[in-house]
Amino acid sequence: NSKVIQTPRYLVKGQGQKAKMRCIPEKGHPVVFWYQQNKNNEFKFLINFQNQEVLQQIDMTEKRFSAECPSNSPCSLEIQSSEAGDSALYLCASSDWGVNQDTQYFGPGTRLLVL
Amino acid sequence: GDSVTQMQGQVTLSEDDFLFINCTYSTTWYPTLFWYVQYPGEGPQLLLKVTTANNKGISRGFEATYDKGTTSFHLQKASVQESDSAVYYCVLGDMNYNQGKLIFGQGTKLSIKP
Numbered sequence: 001n002s003k004v005i006q007t008p009r010y011l012v013k014g015q016g017q018k019a020k021m022r023c024i025p026e027k028g029h030p031v032v033f034w035y036q037q038n039k040n041n042e043f044k045f046l047i048n049f050q051n052q053e054v055l056q057q058i059d060m061t062e063k064r065f066s067a068e069c070p071s072n073s074p075c076s077l078e079i080q081s082s083e084a085g086d087s088a089l090y091l092c093a094s095s096d097w098g099v100n101q102d103t104q105y106f107g108p109g110t111r112l113l114v115l
Numbered sequence: 116g117d118s119v120t121q122m123q124g125q126v127t128l129s130e131d132d133f134l135f136i137n138c139t140y141s142t143t144w145y146p147t148l149f150w151y152v153q154y155p156g157e158g159p160q161l162l163l164k165v166t167t168a169n170n171k172g173i174s175r176g177f178e179a180t181y182d183k184g185t186t187s188f189h190l191q192k193a194s195v196q197e198s199d200s201a202v203y204y205c206v207l208g209d210m211n212y213n214q215g216k217l218i219f220g221q222g223t224k225l226s227i228k229p
Contacts, residue, residue: 001160056216106159
């Protein structure tokens with residue numbers, strides 16, 4: 001069972017408001033991913049980190065989202081100005097980049113509703 | 116670009132029926148292939164994983180075979196139980212390619228009638 005922790009589990013925001021969610025990866029996992037799962041069960045990769053460094057991110061993440069994985073603190077994903085289309089389940093996953101380097105372990109997600 | 120296709124959006128079976136979920140993929144490389152399962156209110160969890168080295172994965176009675184010739188990775192189970200009801204995703208990924216980003220299929224919702 002995954003030990004990735006995500007908080008909060010549910011988040012309700014108005015349009016234009018900031019929305020921030022956090023993730024604690026499995027212990028010893030240096031690589032963290034964020035995905036967005038919409039109501040049609042489509043997954044969109046947002047950003048990933050190795051330790052504190054961004055490996056890759058999509059355009060949307062660069063413009064309206066900010067994310068970080070500081071040393072000794074939870075990783076975070078923040079939407080600067082929420083839009084209705086941002087309503088989705090935000091999933092954090094981590095990987096050990098070792099023997100099981102391809103395997104990502106997911107947390108339960110933060111369900112964001114933008115009114 | 117890389118893609119994964121699951122044509123069956125929903126499958127409904129009775130307990131002890133045989134399960135077959137179709138998955139095909141398209142890519143120019145040889146990724147690791149996964150099946151993840153997602154229960155309501157939870158994140159996806161790894162069901163099984165197959166690399167190019169081992170070709171076949173088996174876990175909890177489920178099995179899938181990596182077929183490079185037909186680019187398929189179908190999921191099978193001989194006898195399903197009500198507890199298998201969930202959404203199943205065929206996924207491809209590789210840390211050495213595309214920075215490890217996973218590519219998910221559309222998902223197949225499995226419903227088991229008691």
